[in-house]
Amino acid sequence: MAEPDDNALVEARNLRVEFPVLSGLLRRKQVASVRAVDDVNLAVRRGEALGLVGESGCGKSTLGRAILHLIRPTAGTVLFDGHALDTLSEVAMRRHRRRMQMIFQDPYSSLNPRMTVGEAVAEPMLVHGLSDEGDSQEKVADLFRTVGLDPRMMTRYPHEFSGGQRQRIGIARALASEPDFIVCDEPVSALDVSIQAQIINLLERLRGALGLTYLFVAHDLAIVRHLSDRVAVMYLGQIVEIAPKDEIYARPLHPYTQALLSAAPIPDRAVEARRQRTLLQGEIPSPLNPPTGCRLHPRCPKAHATCRAVEPKLRQLDGQRWVACHLYDDAPTTGGG
Amino acid sequence: MSEVVGATPARPAAGRSPLMSLVLAVGRHRLASVGLVVVALLSLVALLAPLLAPYSPYEQDLYNVLSGPSPAHWLGTDNVGRDLLSRLIYGTRISLFVGIVGTLLSAAVGVTVGLIAGARGGLVDAIIMRITDAFLCFPPLIFILAMSAALGPGIHNVILSFALFGWTGFARIIRGQVLLVRELPYVEAARSIGMSPLRIMWRHILPNTLAPIIVAVSISIGLAILVESGVSFLGLGVQPPTASWGKELRVGFTYIETVPLFSIVPGLLIALAVIAFNFIGDGLRDALDPRLRGAMGRS
Amino acid sequence: MTARLQVRDLVVEYRTRDGVVRAVNGISFDLHRGEILALVGESGCGKSATALAMLRLIPDPPGRIVGGEVLFDGLDLLKADDAQIRAVRGNRIAMIFQEPMTSLNPVHTIGDQVGEPLRLHRRLTRPAAIARSIALLGTVNIPHAEARIGDYPHQFSGGMRQRAMMAMGMACVPDIIVADEPTTALDVTVQAQLLDLLKHQVDTHGTSILLITHNLGVVARYADRVNVIYAGRVVEAASADALYARPTHPYTIGLLRSVPRLDQPATETLAPIEGQPPDPLDLPAGCPFHPRCPLATAQCRREPPPLRAVGDAHHVACWVAAHG
Numbered sequence: 001m002a003e004p005d006d007n008a009l010v011e012a013r014n015l016r017v018e019f020p021v022l023s024g025l026l027r028r029k030q031v032a033s034v035r036a037v038d039d040v041n042l043a044v045r046r047g048e049a050l051g052l053v054g055e056s057g058c059g060k061s062t063l064g065r066a067i068l069h070l071i072r073p074t075a076g077t078v079l080f081d082g083h084a085l086d087t088l089s090e091v092a093m094r095r096h097r098r099r100m101q102m103i104f105q106d107p108y109s110s111l112n113p114r115m116t117v118g119e120a121v122a123e124p125m126l127v128h129g130l131s132d133e134g135d136s137q138e139k140v141a142d143l144f145r146t147v148g149l150d151p152r153m154m155t156r157y158p159h160e161f162s163g164g165q166r167q168r169i170g171i172a173r174a175l176a177s178e179p180d181f182i183v184c185d186e187p188v189s190a191l192d193v194s195i196q197a198q199i200i201n202l203l204e205r206l207r208g209a210l211g212l213t214y215l216f217v218a219h220d221l222a223i224v225r226h227l228s229d230r231v232a233v234m235y236l237g238q239i240v241e242i243a244p245k246d247e248i249y250a251r252p253l254h255p256y257t258q259a260l261l262s263a264a265p266i267p268d269r270a271v272e273a274r275r276q277r278t279l280l281q282g283e284i285p286s287p288l289n290p291p292t293g294c295r296l297h298p299r300c301p302k303a304h305a306t307c308r309a310v311e312p313k314l315r316q317l318d319g320q321r322w323v324a325c326h327l328y329d330d331a332p333t334t335g336g337g
Numbered sequence: 338m339s340e341v342v343g344a345t346p347a348r349p350a351a352g353r354s355p356l357m358s359l360v361l362a363v364g365r366h367r368l369a370s371v372g373l374v375v376v377a378l379l380s381l382v383a384l385l386a387p388l389l390a391p392y393s394p395y396e397q398d399l400y401n402v403l404s405g406p407s408p409a410h411w412l413g414t415d416n417v418g419r420d421l422l423s424r425l426i427y428g429t430r431i432s433l434f435v436g437i438v439g440t441l442l443s444a445a446v447g448v449t450v451g452l453i454a455g456a457r458g459g460l461v462d463a464i465i466m467r468i469t470d471a472f473l474c475f476p477p478l479i480f481i482l483a484m485s486a487a488l489g490p491g492i493h494n495v496i497l498s499f500a501l502f503g504w505t506g507f508a509r510i511i512r513g514q515v516l517l518v519r520e521l522p523y524v525e526a527a528r529s530i531g532m533s534p535l536r537i538m539w540r541h542i543l544p545n546t547l548a549p550i551i552v553a554v555s556i557s558i559g560l561a562i563l564v565e566s567g568v569s570f571l572g573l574g575v576q577p578p579t580a581s582w583g584k585e586l587r588v589g590f591t592y593i594e595t596v597p598l599f600s601i602v603p604g605l606l607i608a609l610a611v612i613a614f615n616f617i618g619d620g621l622r623d624a625l626d627p628r629l630r631g632a633m634g635r636s
Numbered sequence: 637m638t639a640r641l642q643v644r645d646l647v648v649e650y651r652t653r654d655g656v657v658r659a660v661n662g663i664s665f666d667l668h669r670g671e672i673l674a675l676v677g678e679s680g681c682g683k684s685a686t687a688l689a690m691l692r693l694i695p696d697p698p699g700r701i702v703g704g705e706v707l708f709d710g711l712d713l714l715k716a717d718d719a720q721i722r723a724v725r726g727n728r729i730a731m732i733f734q735e736p737m738t739s740l741n742p743v744h745t746i747g748d749q750v751g752e753p754l755r756l757h758r759r760l761t762r763p764a765a766i767a768r769s770i771a772l773l774g775t776v777n778i779p780h781a782e783a784r785i786g787d788y789p790h791q792f793s794g795g796m797r798q799r800a801m802m803a804m805g806m807a808c809v810p811d812i813i814v815a816d817e818p819t820t821a822l823d824v825t826v827q828a829q830l831l832d833l834l835k836h837q838v839d840t841h842g843t844s845i846l847l848i849t850h851n852l853g854v855v856a857r858y859a860d861r862v863n864v865i866y867a868g869r870v871v872e873a874a875s876a877d878a879l880y881a882r883p884t885h886p887y888t889i890g891l892l893r894s895v896p897r898l899d900q901p902a903t904e905t906l907a908p909i910e911g912q913p914p915d916p917l918d919l920p921a922g923c924p925f926h927p928r929c930p931l932a933t934a935q936c937r938r939e940p941p942p943l944r945a946v947g948d949a950h951h952v953a954c955w956v957a958a959h960g
Contacts, residue, residue: 265854
């Protein structure tokens with residue numbers, strides 16, 4: 001059920017991440033494990049922005065970190081530009097990190113409070129020997145200008161900046177090692193509404209200017225629509241749908257995607273008044289004890305007997321659309337991938 | 338570029354280093370600034386002892402034994418006719434020396450061991466933590482007295498005994514901090530750019546674990562001064578003819594009925610120093626607590 | 637029809653180490669029977685402080701209500717004595733907070749906490765309150781409520797806890813529910829369910845809701861009227877229909893233009909509001925929005941604009957837009 005792609009820069013193959021669940025007062029014993037990411041196949045193509053959406057606890061942030069090997073996958077492989085990351089030595093892996101960076105959700109806690117922001121941005125260059133102490137200042141100043149900050153602020157500390165400015169610093173730091181691939185983990189969700197657009201525009205402009213490839217992890221579907229070329233939807237550790245963005249927003253196939261889109265309100269009174277809404281029932285079940293069959297079936301308005309018993313696989317439908325849902329079992333499979 | 342350059346910082350504070358803001362914050366704390374002044378004065382006294390003391394601490398005036406205050410001897414003389422003021426001025430050196438060196442030694446050992454425990458985890462951590470737990474069973478003063486007795490008298494053994502106990506506290510603090518800090522997003526961010534674990538420990542974890550250590554150091558100096566006094570009082574610390582506050586207190590105690598100043602002044606000095614270091618510790622704790630730093634209400 | 641609740645010229649200050657912050661700077665509004673009034677703004681704009689101040693729940697220190705009136709049922713809540721205000725809180729005006737994790741006490745069962753307002757204000761016995769709690773948990777769609785009544789908060793998911801908080805808020809069938817970012821911490825699918833429940837409460841009991849949020853989509857879907865707040869002031873007040881059809885204040889226009897929309901393909905770049913949110917310790921003179929405003933004039937830099945009518949029940953605090 002892989003999604004092989006000749007043009008993939010990053011590819012996750014049968015990726016699985018489990019977290020141990022410990023119990024006991026004196027002697028902590030592993031009593032179970034949570035599958036945060038369960039057998040995920042995903043390819044991010046060179047130069048594209050792939051949106052990864054889902055609700056909290058669906059495993060999207062864990063998947064982003066596992067792809068960067070910031071969390072060791074329990075099973076499966078990540079191929080980065082043809083290299084299997086799990087086969088690399090620790091030193092080789094650290095060298096590889098130059099090309100794959102991350103932008104973090106919380107601009108307040110992802111910067112060391114005791115380093116000036118200039119030092120923070122210079123750090124990746126120094127770690128990878130891209131510059132020495134001498135010319136790093138000039139490069140940092142350039143990066144500051146690139147992300148829309150005044151280079152004179154280099155000597156200040158993170159607490160002197162607002163949230164939006166800190167996120168610009170985080171972006172400059174991610175760019176410092178001249179990466180090819182950046183995982184953006186909810187990069188605007190901690191920011192004020194009026195600032196979000198500034199950062200979204202910046203990320204968009206940088207991708208074009210520097211030819212970056214993004215994995216854009218977010219829960220806000222409107223932002224994902226704005227910033228991504230394709231969208232993957234995750235539910236309880238699994239990918240349930242992948243499609244080019246305009247198709248997924250115009251004609252979502254999976255009932256979960258439909259519900260997500262329908263639940264998200266649109267800031268337009270006239271449009272809201274006309275909308276038809278389909279609501280899911282209840283809450284997301286605990287990933288400790290996921291439902292049998294299709295994981296959505298207890299909440300799904302369209303569930304039938306097969307859904308309760310058989311887990312649907314991610315299948316390719318027409319063109320670039322992939323869906324994991326029994327409703328489309330009879331749909332013809334066309335196109336090659 | 339089409340975008341605005343966000344040139345205005347969130348807070349128009351000048352580019353002040355964290356250390357400078359810390360000193361300023363402690364200065365604003367009323368009790369801590371009193372403590373800072375007292376400690377500064379005591380340090381000055383210790384440094385300038387030869388200039389400040391009217392007599393040598395060993396010079397005996399056998400015609401004036403156990404005299405009360407007089408124009409020649411402001412605080413009087415001791416049982417062998419030495420000038421009490423001069424002995425206490427020189428004693429400041431010993432007391433501060435024991436306080437500072439004893440504390441730095443325990444902090445150096447404690448921070449190193451705590452870092453290893455916190456960073457390595459697993460069995461190493463478990464063993465180190467059980468050892469520090471074992472130390473918790475002893476009352477500190479009794480332990481240090483017993484150690485001093487075992488090691489024999491002398492100032493270096495006082496310092497050693499203090500450090501032998503004191504490192505456990507620092508190790509516990511730093512280990513807890515490491516466990517806390519290493520889960521913070523900026524440590525993950527450091528990993529994500531490809532930094533080695535050692536460099537992350539040095540650049541990102543250690544500097545951010547030091548705040549409670551700084552507080553503990555200031556309080557520990559006071560404690561070490563108290564311990565030196567106690568040990569010397571019992572005759573195990575500094576040996577005659579060297580002067581220390583505790584030694585003077587002990588000798589003076591014998592004559593408390595005839596020459597009360599002989600024991601009261603060293604006692605007051607010990608109390609003053611211990612309280613001053615504790616005030617500084619309190620001030621540092623408040624200054625380092627981000628919740629008390631310009632906390633603002635929610636929207 | 638007179639308003640159920642009138643807030644007049646409310647001023648709230650916070651004392652911080654760096655100076656005094658005027659978080660709420662003369663906010664006034666009416667809340668009518670059976671309506672949902674949204675207070676919209678970004679973090680630090682004073683919307684939450686307004687809600688807390690109405691029930692005198694501002695922690696003092698550092699906060700302080702400096703001036704204004706909150707008239708409810710012939711009583712100025714800001715001047716009421718402690719017994720009077722306790723009789724109102726949780727009984728006639730209930731509050732639902734953002735944090736379902738910390739707003740419930742971990743050592744008491746869900747049933748005890750949901751039933752607490754009933755025992756306090758209606759003098760129900762414990763068994764009667766528990767019985768009523770089961771019914772309440774049912775109305776907020778907690779399955780098997782009678783089995784889960786003895787659970788502790790940690791046994792509930794975030795969404796379930798917020799449902800329990802809502803049940804608690806609805807227990808005494810209050811006249812007013814103040815909901816402070818009630819669903820911000822929750823996922824969209826759960827958020828929609830909970831806001832629908834609040835809406836249902838309005839339709840069935842004529843409850844008035846003060847909905848505090850930063851989410852313009854939530855406002856579009858649920859609110860009847862909207863007050864847009866910036867730097868402690870109401871900058872635009874209008875019916876939701878008018879606000880989305882004819883947004884008038886440059887800040888409102890900027891907000892609506894800067895949010896990406898689910899229903900529109902991303903054909904062009906977003907139009908963000910330039911600059912940074914104001915520093916509450918150092919607010920600009922004149923109109924607080926002028927440093928970020930594309931239309932700012934010399935007058936805007938000098939004088940703060942008053943709230944003036946630009947249409948039927950549509951008020952805007954702007955020197956430029958209000959002329960247009």
